[in-house]
Amino acid sequence: MSTTGSSERVTYTNILVERQDVFATVTIDRPKVLNALSHATRAELSQAMSELGSEQGVRAIIVTGSGQKAFSSGADIAELEALETAQEGFEHSRRSHELLFKLHALSKPVIMAVNGYALGGGCELALAGDIILASENAQFGLPELNLGIIPGFGGTQRLPRLIGRTRALEIILTGRRLRAPEALEMGLVNRVVPLDELLATAEGIARTIAEKAPLAVALAKQALYDGLESSPRSGCEAEMAYFGLAVGTADRREGTSAFLAKRAPEWQGK
Ligand code: CO8
Numbered sequence: 001m002s003t004t005g006s007s008e009r010v011t012y013t014n015i016l017v018e019r020q021d022v023f024a025t026v027t028i029d030r031p032k033v034l035n036a037l038s039h040a041t042r043a044e045l046s047q048a049m050s051e052l053g054s055e056q057g058v059r060a061i062i063v064t065g066s067g068q069k070a071f072s073s074g075a076d077i078a079e080l081e082a083l084e085t086a087q088e089g090f091e092h093s094r095r096s097h098e099l100l101f102k103l104h105a106l107s108k109p110v111i112m113a114v115n116g117y118a119l120g121g122g123c124e125l126a127l128a129g130d131i132i133l134a135s136e137n138a139q140f141g142l143p144e145l146n147l148g149i150i151p152g153f154g155g156t157q158r159l160p161r162l163i164g165r166t167r168a169l170e171i172i173l174t175g176r177r178l179r180a181p182e183a184l185e186m187g188l189v190n191r192v193v194p195l196d197e198l199l200a201t202a203e204g205i206a207r208t209i210a211e212k213a214p215l216a217v218a219l220a221k222q223a224l225y226d227g228l229e230s231s232p233r234s235g236c237e238a239e240m241a242y243f244g245l246a247v248g249t250a251d252r253r254e255g256t257s258a259f260l261a262k263r264a265p266e267w268q269g270k
Helices: 037-051 077-082 085-106 123-127 141-148 155-163 165-174 180-186 193-212 216-226 232-247 250-260
Strands: 015-017 021-026 060-064 069-070 110-114 117-119 131-136 140-141 192-193
Touching: 015 037, 021 037, 037 060, 037 085, 060 069, 060 155, 069 110, 069 123, 085 123, 085 216, 110 123, 110 193, 117 123, 123 140, 123 155, 131 180, 131 193, 140 180, 141 165, 155 165, 180 192, 192 193, 216 232, 216 250
Parallel strands: 021 060, 060 110, 069 117, 110 131, 117 140, 131 192
Antiparallel strands: 015 021
């Protein structure tokens, strides 16, 4: 990872960042190790999220893996091998979690386009997405127990919230892999599409979201995550507050008057 002088835009070595008109695509680019998430890769993902998060023109972020075989095979096992103490393990997990907290805090949706294996940390990264798409060849799993560790990138928390306690425990305790149709049936992913349609599908969703008022998108996402982390009543109280914030925006006035005038709204993000 380095910074170019003139534009201050970061150059990455483990990921690719491509900007299109209203969205950006981040590709984990370590195909020789099936896009394993080394420390450097996670740091680059975090940097890219900060960069894209602050760019107004980027209304959604797509995350995918390089090649046709893997989204990500998880933590780089060579790096796990080098960990010695409980404290080192804790720090490894803590730094990784920071990346996922950052994803949730972004004011724009993150669409995971899972194009093959999503195992261990790769599955956990996918689970942290706002929308999760899978190609027909995708396989999900948390095989950490096979290595003598446990999921340390949110898997023990996000998976049960998504598919329920008993199904999550079975997946974690057995380490078995789920093929895409089973992941769909369990509600782990939003859609399954052929591999060659995966990115186009993600891009279509990104463009649809980009047609909405930017602040409303951010507030809806925030209300949902705030609610999931609290009781239903305090979640509803958070929703009231965010609804109020949305009503106070210039874009809300534009949205309601454009509807009544039978014209398309023009959002200002204010
Ligand atoms: N780390 C490092 N190297 C890997 C990884 C990995 N996670 N996965 C694959 N590779 C390497 C292989 O060693 C191999 O290298 P080489 O060509 O030098 O032999 C190359 O990638 C290709 O892999 P395979 O030959 O194994 O390919 P196959 O098609 O036979 O198998 C599999 C594909 C099933 C995906 C298999 O590679 C596999 O089981 N990989 C490991 C999956 C796994 O256990 N992941 C969990 C890791 S632990 C984890 O993620 C903890 C997360 C919590 C910490 C938070 C940090 C993110």
